[in-house]
Amino acid sequence: MFGEMVRDGAVDGRVYTSREVFAAEIERVFARCWNYVGHLSEIPQPGDYRRATVAGRPLILIRHEDGTPRALLNRCAHRGATVVGRDCGRARRLRCPYHGWTYATDGALKQLPLPGGYRGDDAPRCGDPAWSLESYPVETYRDFAFVRLEEPEKPLPLAEFLGPASEALDLMADRSPTGRLGVAGGRLAIVLRCNWKVYLENLHDGLHPPHVHESSISAARAAAAKEEPREEVRWVAANGQPLATFGELAVRCHPHGHSDMSGFRKEADGRDAGYREALDNAWGAGRADRALTRNLHNACFYPGASAHPQYMQMRRLTPLAPDRTLVESWTLKAEGAPESHFLRNIRYANTIHSPSSLVKPDDAEAYRRVQRGLEGLPGQVSQHRRDEKPGPGPDTALSEEYVRSQYRAWRAYMGE
Secondary structure (H helix, E strand, C coil): CCHHHEECCEEECHHHHCHHHHHHHHHHHHCCCCEEEEEHHHCCCCCEEEEEEECCEEEEEEECCCCCEEEEECCCCCCCCCCCCCCEEECCCEECCCCCCEECCCCCEEECCCHHHCCCCCCCCCCCHHHCCCEECEEEECCEEEECCCCCCCCCCHHHHHHHHHHHHHHHHCCCCCCCEEEEEEEEEEEECCCHHHHHHCCCCCCCHHHHCHHHHHHHHHHHHHCCCCHHHHHHHHHHCCHHHHCCCEEEECHHHCEEEECCCCCCCCCCHHHHHHHHHHHCHHHHHHHHHCCEEEEEECCCEEEEHHHCEEEEEEEEECCEEEEEEEEEEECCCCHHHHHHHHHHHHHHHCCCCCCHHHHHHHHHHHHHHHHHCCCCEEECCCCCCCCCCCEECCCCHHHHHHHHHHHHHHCC
């Protein structure tokens, strides 16, 4: 049924608007895939936790006493109350505020009031796995933690699921001589008034910047004409490069819907001699040079995350409804890198990804218009035919092949 809604180059509008399709996507796509849930630096010590929502399920990402990350359902086994109310914190035990049922950091039931009041072989007992908080497998890649809620027909280890797309995470971790990163600088969040797939379809779209961002490009050019432009001005003005320039940006499509694109903003991050020497000593000159000069833009980890290695940005996508999508963004700080790099990356996040920036509202309005257009009449179709090729060949930011690749993955997941 669902597979018939998607052809290679055209998608039935109901894929973006139907509540039935949305519910199926949550269970068949998001629940069965590895989803980015957080970075281990956010839970450095046993008992440290952070809340997250994946596939509609409230989770607690917590460091167990043995040092391993665990993902627990944030729902008491007694009456279903939310156990943890704060977004983050530290706790030796997780105690439900309703009736005091208390759990260990691996979800095991440790204490319940009046245990003698329960009768029968299936009565709640401390240590009984049947009365633990539901837990889900967590795997990590370079300290980026991913969770999977349901086992698919052919489960893959995280590293195999990521495949070549993991290069973006390697580039980020390799910017630290120790390989250690830390989430720093807070969180940016925006609720977009569109389907989650509309957001993903824009990640490598090199045709939209000069049109969608026309006003901010004009403002940046006007500012640059008056004085030597600041970095923020250059970042915004970069959206106004000629289409031929975007046509030179390589886009790679990977298995399982993942993809990445060459970056069109470039920074000279190897000028600090001490930092470069530390990277050379840690990784070797070739790998260090790659970490500093390999420029990927908006690497996509389908279906729910993307990364921008040069500016150390990690983003998580959470579908809320057929026409509502939460996008959260964090900046990571590389241990041993110059402080100036981190401060620049924070400025970049505020300039480009902040909901109040000159750039992000343009994208949000474009997404909203796509969503409204597809909701307007039955039988609407979203077209993704640009630069369609009958066989293999190089793809660029002016091609929509990466969108077609996403929908081939979507069709495979929805047909399971």
